[in-house]
Amino acid sequence: MSPQATVPAAGSPEAPLLELRGVSVSFDGFWALNDLNLRLAPGELRAVIGPNGAGKTTFLDVITGKLRPTRGDVLFQGRSLVGTAEHRIVRLGIGRKFQTPRVYQNLTPRRNLELAVSRRSSPFDLLFGRLDSTARDRVQHLLGVVGLEPHANHRAGGLSHGQKQWLEIAMLVAQDPQLLLVDEPVAGLTDEETERTADLLKQLAGEHTVLVIEHDMEFIRDLQAPVTVLHEGHVLCEGSMDQVQVDPRVIEVYLGSEAEGEFR
Amino acid sequence: MADLFSSRTLRRALPWVVIVLLALLLPAVLPPFRLNLLGRFLSLGIVALGVDLIWGFTGMLSLGQGIFFSLGGYALGMYLSLNSLEPGQLPEFFSLYGVQSLPAFWRPFGSPLFTLFALWVIPALVAGVLGYLVFRNRIKGVYFSILTQAALLVFFNFFNGQQKLINGTNGLKTDTARIFGELVGSDGMQRNLFLLTVVLAVGAFLLCRWLTSGRFGDALIAIRDDEPRMRFTGYNPTAYKTLVFAVAGALAGVSGALYTVQSGIVSPQFMAVPFSIEMVIWVAVGGRGTLIGAVLGAVLINYAKSLVSEALPETWLFIQGGLFLLVVTALPDGLVGWWRSGGPGRIQAMVGWPPVAATYPELDLDPAVQAEKAELEGGAR
Amino acid sequence: MKPSFLRGALSQRSPLRLVAGTTVLTLSFSLVACGGGEKAAGDFDGEVKVGILHSRSGTMAISENTVAEAELMAIEEINNAGGVKIDGKKLKIVPIEEDGASDWPTFAEKAKKLIDQDQVAVVFGGWTSASRKAMLPVFEAKDHFLYYPIQYEGQECSRNIFYTGATPNQQAEPAVSWLLKNKGKDFFLVGSDYVYPRTANTIIKEQLKVEGGNLVGEDYLPLGNTEVAPIIAKIKQALPNGGVIVNTLNGDSNVAFFKQLKAAGITPANGYAIMSFSIAEEEVAAIGPEYLEGTYAAWNFFQSLDTPASKKFTEAFKAKYGDSRVTNDPAESAYNMVYLWAKGAEKANSVDDNKVRAALIGVTFDAPQGPIEVQPNHHTTELVMIGEVQKDGMFKIIENSGIVKPLAWNQFVPETKGYTCDWTQDRPDAGKFKL
C-alpha cells in the first residue's frame, strides 16, 4: 500500500508538529503497528488509549527512534526522524517518560535533574563546563514544584514510587522539550497524586505539545483532551472522550475482546 | 588561621602527608627487592584504576585490559631497546631471525619524546577505536566482556607469533638498557622508578577522582545504571563510553610501561587471559566504584600472591578462586565498600560490643547518662 | 627465611602445604618475612644457599617438577657426601625454592628475589627459552650467575648464564644429518609458535640448504592449541608418500599432534620418519607409547643408556621419588649442573660468583651420560644419541654420534656464521666475536 494514499486530507490550518505516515512495524511477521497515521498540532494535549497489545509502547518506540519502522515515515516539524539516533531525537525536542519510573537510582534527585537540564551533552562539556545559574535555578525550581526539595541530596533509589514518577516528570520538564511523550504517568499513584499529575500535564500543554498514553480512564477524562484509540497497531478512532466512549467499535474492542473493565 | 589546624583540614591533609612520608621512607627502609615489588604492584594499581573507571563507574567489564597494558609496555620497551644501541646497530634478536633493517614502525620509538606520548596515546587510541566500534553497535554487558577477551587473544597470538617484528614470545627486555647513562635494572634507578610510580599513581588517582566526582561522573553512573534512559535524556552514551574506555586504555598503557621497567621485561605473557581477569578481581576485592579500593586491591592481592607463591605455590589457585567467590557472593562492594557501609561495626555489634558512635548517640550510650536517664524516668513515673 | 616446617615441603607432595598456605595468608601480611636462620646441622661448618627456580604451578609445572627434583636429589647427594668443601670447611647446600609459575615475568621477579633477598650463591632454574630470556637481564644487571639445564636454540652466550643442555649442534643438527642420510630428503617442520621451535627451524632450514635437503613445508601451532587438522592436511599435501617430519611442538600440543597423526595414517609404517626434539621419557609416558612407537628423538641421555653411571642415576631417582618415575635428559642435565657448580666452587675454593665462574671452565664430571667437560663458552660437551620409541615407553638407542663440543653461535645461519664465544678471553665482545 502506498502511505500517501492514507494520509488524512491536509485539513488542519497549521503544519503539524508530529506526523506519522503509514507507519508499520513487524516483529518476525507479527505486525505490532499496522499502517498507523497520526498528526499532532503544536500545543496540543492528546491522549492515546487502547487495549493491551494495541501497540501503544511500540508507537512511542518508533517516534523516539528506539525502533525503526518497517514501513512508513515519522515527521517532526516536517523533518523525518527515521534513522536518527535516540539522543538526537531528544535533542530535537522530544522527551519521553517511561511506563515504569526510570530515574538514576544511585544519583540524588538534584543530580538527576542536573543531567536532564543540561543544554549541552558532550562529554567535554560535562567535564569542563559548569552548569549556568539559570539552569541551577531551574533545577531548584523543579525540585520545589514536585516537592522533592527535602530529598534533593539523597539517593533517588530511596524515593517512593510516586516520588520517582514525579522526579521523572520533572526530568522530562527540565529537558524543556517541544513534545512530551508520557507513558502511563499515573500507574501506581494515589488518587490525589493522579489529580496533581493531570493538572501538571494540563499546565504543560499549550507551551508544550503533550501526548499521554494511559489506561486510567478517569485520568484521561480529567485531562479533557482529544483521544485517539489504538487497536491492533492502527488508529481505531479519534475524538473527544465522550465521543469515543460511545463508539461501537471501541466498545467492541474493549468489552468484546479484552473485557478488562477498565473502560468505565 | 585557626582552622588550618582544625580536624577537618587535618583529616583532609593526613592521607597526603602519609603518602609523602611513605614515598620518602619506604625506599630507605625496604630492601631493594621488596621496594621493587611494591613499585610494581603500585603500577598495577594504575591499571586497576582504569578498570574501576570503566567497570565500577560505567558498568563495562573489560577482560582485555592486558592489550593496552602491553602496548604501553612495548612502547617503552622498544624505546629502551633502541636507546642502548650504538648508531646503526639493531636490537640483538633481529639478527637471529634474519631481519636486516629496523621495521618502519620501530623507528619513531628512537625518540624519547615520541615514546613518552606513545606509551599512553597508542593504547588510548586502540581502546578508543575498539570501544567506538563496539559501543556504537550497543554491544554491552557480557557480550562486551567476551569480545574484549577475544580481542585480547587476537593480540596475544599476534604478538606471540611475530618473532621478526617484536621478538615473539620472548618479548623485550629492559633491565640492561640505560636511561641517562644508568642501568635500568640498577638499584638506584629502580628507586627512582618507584618514586615515579608513586607520583604517577597519585596523579592517576586524582585524574580518576576528577573524572568521577563532577557531572561527568554522574553521567557515567547514569550510563551504568540505565543506559537507554540516558539516551532519552539526550546524551549519547557511545561518546562517554568511548572516552572513558580510552582513558582506561591510557592508564593501562602508563601502568604497563611502569610495570615493564620494574619487571625488566615486556612479553605477550602480559596479554594472557588470566592476567586481565585478575585485574578485575583486584578491583572487585578492593571495592569497585571506590577508586582507592582499586589501588588497595591491586597491591594487597599481588602482595598476597607473592607471599603465597614463595611459600606454597600450589595453594594460590585455591586462594584466588576462593577470593573470587567470596567477593562476588559475600562482599559485592569489596573491602572498601564493606568498610564504608559500616561492616566492622556490624561485626562488633554481632559480638556484643557497643557500636562505635561518632556523634550524639555516643552520649546516649554512656552508662552514666543512661543511669541518669533511668533515674529521671523513674522519677517521672 | 621460611619457617622450618615449610622447608622442603615443595619436594614432598603434602597437604601440609595447604595448611601452611592458609596460615601464611591469614597471618602474614607483613612486608618483611621474618624468622631466624637455622643452625647448620650435623657436622657441617656452615652453609651455602642456592636458589632453585622452576615452575611449580601452571602449564610448565608438569615438566619442570622433574628438573627441580633432580636438582634437589643432587644437592642431597652432595650434602650426604659432606657438602661443598671450601677452605677446609664443609658447607651444607641449602636450597631455596621459588615458583616461576609458568609465567616469564614471574621468573624475572623471583630471580631478583633470590639474588637480593635470599642472597643465594647461585641460581639453578628455567626451562622455556622465554623464561631464560626473562631472567637473563636480571642476572646481567646484577652480575649474578644462572645455571640453565635445558637443551635450547643456542644463538646466545651470556657471561651470566651457564648452559648444561644441548645447543643445536649437539642435538638438532646431528639428528637432521642422520635423517638426511638414512630417512629421506623431504622435510616438513612442525613447531609451537614460540622461540625454540622458530629458531631451531631457522637453523634446520639453513642446514637443509647446505646439506642438500628439501623443505616442503612448515607450520606453527599456538601454545596449548589442540586442533591440528590443518597441519595434518598440509603434511599430507606436502608429503603424500612419506618423508621426514621434524617436530618441535611443546607440551599439550604434542598429544593432539601424535594422536591425530596416527589417526590420519601418518605413521612410521607408512614411510614417515618423525623426529622430535622435545619429547623425552616423561612426555612419552604422558602421550602414550602406542602413539609414539617407532618415532625418533635425539638427546644426550636416555634412561635406557646401558652404563653403570646411568643405571645408578635412574635407580637413585626412583628410590627417592617413586618407582613409577622415569629419568630423562633434562633431569640428567639438571643433576649435572649442581655437581658442576659444586666442583667449580671447590676448585675456586670459594662460593663467590665470579671466582666460580672462572674456575668452572675446564671442570669435568662423570655424568650419567658419561664424562662431560665445561667449555670456555659456558656450555658443556655432550654425548649425542638418537633413540627410537619402544612399546614400553623407553628409547632404543639406534645411533651414537659420540661426544660433541658445543657451539653457542650457529654455523649454518648466515648471520652468526663464523662467530664464537670464549669467556676465557679478555675482550669486551668475548660473548660473540668473529674468529
Next chain:
Amino acid sequence: MTALLDTLFNGLAIGSVLMLAALGLAVVFGLMGVINMAHGELMMLGAYTTFVVQNLFKTGPLQGLFPAYILLAIPAAFLVSGLAGLLLEKTVIRRLYGRPLETLLATWGVSLILQQFVRSVSTAFALGLVAAVVLALLAPRFTPQAWWQQRWTPLLSFGRWLAAAAVGIALASGLGNVRALDQPWFSARNIDVTAPQWLRGSIDLAGVNMPTGRLFIIALTALALVAVNWFLQKSAWGIRIRAVTQNRPMSSCLGIPTETVDALTFLVGSGLAGVAGVAVTLLGSVGPNLGGNYIVDCFMVVVLGGVGKLLGTVVAALGIGILSYVIGSGSLLLVWPAMPVGLNELVTFFATTSMAKVLVFALIVVFLQFRPAGLFPQKGRMVEA
C-alpha cells in the same frame, strides 16, 4: 573436487568439536543467560572421567570390553560433569541470577579451583575435603539450637566453615603422612587416555582420508544435537525450560517449579560439557589446562551464532571450523595458485595455524560490528535491562 570434499570434511571435523564443546554453553548461556567460565573445566572433568573409566577397562574382568569403554564413558562423563554443574548451580550461580558479570567472575573462580583440584587431589585431600563439608553442614545439628538465633549467628556460620576447613586441612595433612593416601590421583601431569583401536585408524572415502575418531565425534555431535533439540522441543521438561526462559514470573505463577527448571537446565548444559570432554580425549591431551584451551572458542561460537538459537550455534561452529581450516591450511593458494602477489603474501602470512586463529577471531569481531546480535538474532520488543 577432492580438495573441496577434503575442506568440507576437515571443516566439519573442526567445527563438530567446537559445536559439541559449545552446545552445553549454548544451552546454559542461551536459555539462562548464565556466563559459565567454568564450562571448560566441566569438559575437563568429563575427560578425566574418561580416563577413570578407561582404567577400569584396562585390567581386570572388563579387559575384553576395552574397545567399548568409550560408550560407557559418555554417560559417565555426562553424569559427573552434570552433577558438578548441579552443585555449582545450587551453591554459587543460584545466588547470582540476573547479575551476569558477577556470575562470570564467580565461575572463573570456580574454574581456577577445579583446575587446581585435579592437580592436587589425593585420597588424603579428598577425605579432608569430605570431612570439612560434612562437618560444616552438620554443625547446626550438633550444637545448641539457641546458638543459631543470636546476633552473632552470622559470625558463627562463617566460623563453622573456617573451623571445618581447619579440621579438613588437619585431617588431610595427617593422612598425608601415609604415602599411599598422599599419592595424587592425577597430579599436574597430563594423563594418557588411549582411544580404543577402532577409533585410532582412518577410512578412505571418495579420495578423502577420514580418521575414525573424527567420524565418531561428528556422529556424537549430531546425536547430541538431535537429543538436545528433542529435549527442548518435545519433552515435558524441555517445554517448561523454554517457558521459564520466555517468562519467568508467569511460568512460576502457572506452577512450573522454576528453581528445578534452572537446576535441570544447568545440569543438562554441564553434562553436555562432559560429553564434549570425552570427545576431546580422542584428539588431544588431557590435563588440568584442557578447559582453558576451549573456553574462549566456545564463547565465540555462541556469540557468533546468536544467543538462544541452536541453529546459530551449529552454523557458527561449522563456519568457524571451515574458515579456520581454509585459512590455516593455505588452501586458497591451492585452489587459486595464480593469485596476485600482494594477496598471495597476505594469504601466506596467515597460513599457519597460529595466524589463522588471529584472523578468524579478528573476522568474528568485525562480523559482530555488522550483526551485533550474531547470525540468528532473536527479534522482538526486547525489555532492555
